[in-house]
Amino acid sequence: MAKQPEKPDVLDTATLARMSNLQLLAKTVVEGFILGLHKSPFRGFSVEFAEYRPYVPGDDIKHIDWKVYAKSDKHYLKLFEEETNLASHVILDASGSMAYGSGEITKFQYAARMAACLAYFMMGQRDATGLVVFDTEIREILPPRLRPTHLQHIINVVQSCEPGGETDLAQPLHAAAESIKKRGLVVVISDLLGEIDALKGALQHLKFGGHDVIVFQVLDPHELEFPFDNLVEFTDLETGQRLRTSGRAAREEYLKEFNAHQEAVRETCGDLKIDHVVYDTRQPLDMALAEYLYRRGRAG
Amino acid sequence: MNWLNPGLVWFAVLAAVPVLLHFLLRERVQKVAFGAMRFLRKQTNQLLTRKRWLEWLLTAMRALAVLILAFAFARPFFADPQAQAASGTRPATVVVLDVSRSMSFGSRFKDAQAKAEEAVKSAGPGRLFRVVTFSDTGRMQVNDVDSAGEALGLIGKLAPTPYATDLLEGLDRVFAGLASQSAGGDVYLISDLPAAALAANREIRPLPKGFRLHVEAVGGGEKADGAVVTGGSNTLETHAEERNVQLAVRVANYGPARDATVKLIVKDQALDMRKAALPADGEAALTLTGTLNQVGEYPGEVKLEGVKPVLNGDDTFHFVLRVVQNIRVAVLNGAPSADSTRDAAYYAVEALNAGENSPYRAKAYDRLPDLRETDVVVLSGAHKLDAADVKRLDAFVKEGGGLLVAVAPESSPEAFNASIGEVAPARLRLLKDPNASIFLVASDLKHPWVRGVTGNNRGDLTGVHVRGAWELKDSQEASVILRFDDGRPALIEKPRGKGATLMFAACLDRRAGDFPLRAIYVPFVRECLHLLSQRAGASGSLGLGDAVAVNAGAALTSPAGKEVAAKGEPVEVTLDESGIYRLQDGAHTMLYAVNGAPSEADLTSVSAEDVERRFSPAAEGSIRQTEHGYERVLAPEERLKNEQRGNIGWWLLAAILPLTIAELLLARYVGKT
Structure with missing residues (x-):
């Protein structure tokens, strides 16, 4: 018996890191992800024909194509491509801190791939998808569109971005909240390494706009675990400030501060009923897609 | 460092x-x-x-x-910083001159002076000079001078002393004194090198590094020709009942066999005269006897005639003879009673006074009498004494008196131990059964007391038993003469100061059963008193170089009539004349007979080469015998280093531990940071 071809491990971040073509990557990830699903819930009964399928007991008989029955004496259901009016926005943090990466992939690379995958997936679902890239201010803003070329446009923008500048979550998110008029799903991809009060204000603004907000917090394993033991000279990616210290001696204080920050982020998101998901850059991207689907289902 | x-x-x-x-x-x-x-x-x-x-x-x-x-x-x-400061950078010439009595023989001392002067003159320029004289133990003089002229002046003034030779001690001290002389030099030992003085197998420190030992013998070819007379003791004591004096004498002859006459002269009267056949280079022993009718102290001498002495004074042996009328015994009666069977002192007094010629004059007292007229005190069943009496008794014994303690069965251990126990040879522990009879067993058959009681069939301890036997404690320093048959000490002896004490762990009256009625009782008590009286007033033999302490107010007169009086405070006088010294301390007069060391007359010497070889450093690593066994010969430097092991190396090693602990703690702390 011929050996079944293995399911491509498209979710491996090491593999993804070597793929520079974001569109190809997004396609690979998303299709690989969809292949893994047993039943596609995204075939609806909208206005645009999609395909036929045999009638099974339980199906609504109003969707039976009687013309086909007349010709073939068999019951087939007529399926249509679902068409939504959900506007999705991906807000991508391109601040200097996102340039950090202890492994093969930086936080920004991971976040960019995540944004591309989400855009690909959203567009595939006929969701109008927009993109906002920011550091201390909004660098790029693409309003939601459903045109097939729009995906390429989004990917080009993401691909052309280089992280830099300081993290200022408040001003760009407020600006984004102002610019997004139509209610929809807002996905914020950031390391959230900024002031909590500013973050809270900005997220609140987005929520008040009626958006369903998901926060994907992308962090590097070294930021989570601070595994430095030796003497380390840290250079701030945003300010260029340098600090020489002992990793062992600084770990306790760092983790204490870091965990307090994370707790504050969790509390803020919880208060605002915003879904907050922390991503370690070692994690596969399909987690993000699964989370999106969950949110998308709830919003749709 | x-x-x-x-x-x-x-x-x-x-x-x-x-x-x-x-x-x-x-x-x-x-x-x-x-x-x-x-x-x-x-x-x-x-x-x-x-x-x-x-x-x-x-x-x-x-x-x-x-x-x-x-x-x-x-x-x-x-x-040693002092030694370093004292050490010069100039080499030294050290003249070590023997000034002992043997050096006065013939021309030895003049020869020695000539050799010493020669050594000084032969020294190169820029030398330091040290002139050391030695004789017996501890008698050494050291003079450091800067010039040869001063050294020659010192040598010219030296004279032989009457003291014995301790060459090893002298050399040891000289070598010790040279350890700080870093520049080295020459050591000239000038002596008659008496074989007797070098015979001791004693280890002395090595010649310090940088010094060379030159041994110059004087009188090596001379042979002694003469004799020397010595006696067994220079203080004899006899009692009224034993007025015949017996004096053992030894005559050492150096030279051919010959006859000599030995005279016993007491108070300028010849008591005895004997002819002695002296073997060639040998000894003759004889006993001189005489009779003294008067009580008192007699200065005496044994005079050798017919043969010349080896050294001046070797033909006379001085001694002091003391004759006492009676031994005065004070018996403190612990239980006076008109009934002799109940009296604690009755039997002891009777035993001592029995017989017309008894040397003892015993008297019973209810309280401790004035002890100035007493030779021995017997505490017969005394339960306790006042503190003042204890103090008097203690002083009495320490000054040479004798004390016999016999314990009554009714005594309280607490009261007894707190008073009499302070002067007795032991304290009381307990009395198990006052009525139990227990036998006496001699513990040391060679003890004079045992031989005095049982010798010549005078008495027999077999079958003698007593009642009321106490168990003693704190008797570790006492020697046991008699034991009870269960092994407990019965009669113990302990010296105290100049005197002696005896303790009988039972009483001396009828409470001890029929012991006072047994034939052994009289020799038992008398021998105790004899033992104690032998100690009373005894003085040790004195030799030339010994010292006598003269109390404030007392005066010591030498045989030549020179008087040394201690006016303000006590002084110590070295006896440097043979003969009779008289110490007048208030009304009390003591006579001391002083004689020179007879070994000085032995002129046998060893060769200079032997001495040089002995005191030159032995080959390193070789094994030699010492009085403690065998040991490896160390290099002089190594020996010196061994002596200086009071060094800081051990302190440094001790510092390692806290340093290691501190290092571990610090390393652990640094590891965390």
Whole structure:
């Protein structure tokens, strides 16, 4: 018996890191992800024909194509491509801190791939998808569109971005909240390494706009675990400030501060009923897609 | 600072190893461009600086530990600063001159002076000079002078002394005194090298490094021709019942066999005269006897005639004879009673006074009498004494009196121990059964008391038993003469000061059963008193060079009539004349007979080469015999170093432990940072 071809491990971040073509990557990830699903819930009964399928007991008989029955004496259901009016926005943090990466992939690379995958997936679902890239201010803003070329446009923008500048979550998110008029799903991809009060204000603004907000917090394993033991000279990616210290001696204080920050982020998101998901850059991207689907289902 | 093992000092360079390791294994700074710097805002660069300092401190401690170990095993020591200051850089010529009595024979001392002067004159320019004279133990004079002229002046004034020779002690002290002379020099030992003085197998310190020993013998070819007379003791004592004096005399003859006449002269009267056949280079022993009718102290001498003495004074042996009428015994009656069977002193007094010619004059007292007219005190069943009486009794015994303590069965151990126990040879523990009879057994058959009681069939201890036998305690320093048949001490003896004490662990009256009625009782009590009276007033033999303490107000008159009086405070007078010294202390007069050491008359000498060989350093590593066994011969430097082992090496080793602990703690702390 011929050996079944293995399911491509498209979710491996090491593999993804070597793929520079974001569109190809997004396609690979998303299709690989969809292949893994047993039943596609995204075939609806909208206005645009999609395909036929045999009638099974339980199906609504109003969707039976009687013309086909007349010709073939068999019951087939007529399926249509679902068409939504959900506007999705991906807000991508391109601040200097996102340039950090202890492994093969930086936080920004991971976040960019995540944004591309989400855009690909959203567009595939006929969701109008927009993109906002920011550091201390909004660098790029693409309003939601459903045109097939729009995906390429989004990917080009993401691909052309280089992280830099300081993290200022408040001003760009407020600006984004102002610019997004139509209610929809807002996905914020950031390391959230900024002031909590500013973050809270900005997220609140987005929520008040009626958006369903998901926060994907992308962090590097070294930021989570601070595994430095030796003497380390840290250079701030945003300010260029340098600090020489002992990793062992600084770990306790760092983790204490870091965990307090994370707790504050969790509390803020919880208060605002915003879904907050922390991503370690070692994690596969399909987690993000699964989370999106969950949110998308709830919003749709 | 000096080192016992200087080679190990080189291991100190290993202290560089921790420093090298510090540089080689130094933690490199990892450079990280970090995004979450906001969580490190409390960290400062000072932490890194502090860590660097701590690492250097740790490295320094490790290097110090290696240094300390290297230094500790190299055994550093500090030389005596006084000795260093005293030591000159000029070489020394040391003349060690024997001024003992034997050096007065013939022309020995003049020859010795000539050799000493020759040694000084032969010394090169710029030398220091040390003139040392020695005779017997502790009698040494050291004179350091800067010029040969001063040294010759000193040598010219020297004269032989009447003292004996202790050549080994003299050399040992000379060598010790030279240890600080770093420039070395020559040591000239000028002596008649008496074989007797060198016979002792005694180890002395080696000749210090840098010095050369020259031994110059004087009178080596001379042979003694004469005799010397000595007696067994120079103080004899006899009692009224034993007025026949017996004196053992030994005559040593150096030279051919010949006859000599030996006279016993007491108070200028010849009591006895004997002819002695002296063997060639041998000895003759004889006993002289005489009768003295008067009580008192007699200065006497044994005079040798018909043969000349080897050294001046060798033909006369001086002694003091003391004759006493009675031994005065005070018996303190612990239980006076008109009924003799109940009286505690009755039997003891009767036993001592029995017989027309009894040397004892015993009297019973209810209280402790004035002890000035008493030779021996017997506490017969006394339960306790006043503190003042205890003090008087203690002083009495320490001044030479005798004390016999017999314990009554009714005595209270607490009361007895608190008073009489202070002067008795032991204290009381308990009396198990006052009515139990227990036999007496001689513990030491050779003891004079046992021989006095049982000798010549005078008495027999077999079958003698007593009642009321106490168990004694605190008797560790006493010697046991008699035991009870269960092994407990019955009669014990202990010296106290100049006197002696005896303790019988039962009583001497009828409460002890029929013991006072047995034939053994009289010799038992008398021999106790005889033993105690022998000690009373006894003085040791004195020789030339001995010292006598003269109390304030007393005066000591030498045989030549020279008087030394101690006016303000006591003085110590060295006896340097043969003959009779008279010490007048208030109304009390003591006579001391002083004689020279007879060994000085033995002119047998050893060769200078033998002496040089003996005191020159032995080959290093060879094994030699000492009085404690065998030992490896060490180099002089090594010997000196061994003596200087009161060094700081052990302190350095001791410092390693706290340093290691501190290093561990610091390393642990640095590891955490």
